[in-house]
Amino acid sequence: MQKTFRWGVIGPGKIAHQFAQDLEQVPNAQLFAIAGRNQERAQRFADVYNAPHTFTDVADMLTLPELDVVYIATPHTSHCTYTLQCLEAGKAVLCEKPWAMNQAEAAQMRDLAQTKKVFLMEAIWTRFLPTTKKILELIEADVIGTVQSVKADFGFRAQTMDMESRLFNPALGGGSLLDIGLYPVFLSQLLLGTPTKVQAAARLAPTGVDTETSIILSYPGDQIANLHCTFGANTKTEAFIHGSKGSIHWHGRWHEPSHFSVLMPDQGPDNYFFEHTTHGYSYEAIRVQECLAAGLIECPELPLDFSYRMTQLLDNIRIEAGIIY
Numbered sequence: 639m640q641k642t643f644r645w646g647v648i649g650p651g652k653i654a655h656q657f658a659q660d661l662e663q664v665p666n667a668q669l670f671a672i673a674g675r676n677q678e679r680a681q682r683f684a685d686v687y688n689a690p691h692t693f694t695d696v697a698d699m700l701t702l703p704e705l706d707v708v709y710i711a712t713p714h715t716s717h718c719t720y721t722l723q724c725l726e727a728g729k730a731v732l733c734e735k736p737w738a739m740n741q742a743e744a745a746q747m748r749d750l751a752q753t754k755k756v757f758l759m760e761a762i763w764t765r766f767l768p769t770t771k772k773i774l775e776l777i778e779a780d781v782i783g784t785v786q787s788v789k790a791d792f793g794f795r796a797q798t799m800d801m802e803s804r805l806f807n808p809a810l811g812g813g814s815l816l817d818i819g820l821y822p823v824f825l826s827q828l829l830l831g832t833p834t835k836v837q838a839a840a841r842l843a844p845t846g847v848d849t850e851t852s853i854i855l856s857y858p859g860d861q862i863a864n865l866h867c868t869f870g871a872n873t874k875t876e877a878f879i880h881g882s883k884g885s886i887h888w889h890g891r892w893h894e895p896s897h898f899s900v901l902m903p904d905q906g907p908d909n910y911f912f913e914h915t916t917h918g919y920s921y922e923a924i925r926v927q928e929c930l931a932a933g934l935i936e937c938p939e940l941p942l943d944f945s946y947r948m949t950q951l952l953d954n955i956r957i958e959a960g961i962i963y
Contacts, residue, residue, distance in 0.1 A: 640665075641931065642667070642668055643927045644668050644705055644706045645668065645707055645708070646671040646700075646702070647669065648674075648712055648720050650672050650674045650683035651712075656917045657923070658686075660916040660918070660919040661919075661920070663920055664927070665924075666927065669687045669689045670690065670704065671691035671692070671699050671705060672684045672691070672692045672693070672699075673692075673695070674692075677692065696720060705729060706729075707730040707926060707927075707930060708724045708730070710724070714739060717733050717734065717737055721747050725751055725756045725758065726750070730756060730926070733761060736820055736952065737761075737949070739963070740949065740953055741946065741950045741953050744946045744949040748945075751935060751942060752942070755935050757926070757934060757936065758935070758936065759926060759942075760940065763918055764894075765824070765828070765922070766921035766924075766925050767895055767918055767921055768895070769888065769892075769898055772898075773879070773888070773898060776886070776900065782883050782884040782902075783881040785830065785861065786861055786882060787863065788826050788830060788863040788879055789864045789880075790822035790826070790876075791822060791865070791866040791873045791875060792891075793867060793869070793873030794868075794869065795871055796849075796870070801843065801844060805869055806847055808847050811963075812847040813843075813849075814847075814848050814851055815961065818869075819853070821867075821893040822863075822865035822867060823951060823952060825877055826863035827948050830863060833855035833951070834856055834858060835855070836854075836855055836958050837856075837958060838852065838955045838956075838958040838959035840960060840961055841868075846961070846962060846963065847961065848959065850866075850870055851866070851867050851959055852865070853955055875892060875893070876892050883902070885901040886900055886901070887899045887907070895912065897910055897911045897912065898910050925937060
């Protein structure tokens, strides 16, 4: 008989709702406990998804012996604090991106997970989508040859310019780079690794966070990544992977369940479509449960060192662009 994994959620906001909706379609998963600062809000969330426990104190939730894994969906600036609290309590963690505000926090989280031998993964859900899996298979099979460049963007027009909102408030980890620019940066690291040179420029809000950032990353062997994120425009949010033989056009919104085309010289595009019945968070939840069932403390496809190196890269981009919190 397969084990049922009981999930807790810290931060019952918009993303947590989408995750909880997807979790309902994950085999052997149960939403078990909700922790939020407001009891009424936490209870409403629990009622929607039939979670039997609600708390306003995370420490109380972590005393539940049946609790297997915690999904952290709070503002960026509290990710490290809650992750460390969960790890100290021996609870596995799936922490929403960015898992840390800087590399110092990331090192704390990584080191404690390894010391305690407790599972920890950053919730970069794009890594586990069927589109990502297939694209990596095609690249591994040398279909487009050696990857020479990556171009990716993510942009939307912010509905409000309220400087106290999550998007623009530095106390909440605001700014387009950490909120959405992380996805293009993730893709470049997944395909090209760690760059040897970072160039970046940003348009800053009055609060000092970035409303728009453009990034050029250079790698050994003349490989390059051209990345962009913005709160000021509804961009196509697509990605291009150019190889020595051909290219892949990852259609918008590429970081979500989507589709892509393989473009080869002198022939029409070869299109790949994928059926999906969830927002896409289900794939990462399934993989977390597989890792826990296997007794792993980190995910082979998204190990702690990958997230740590990406946090370092985000720090370097902010330095180059003059984004200072």
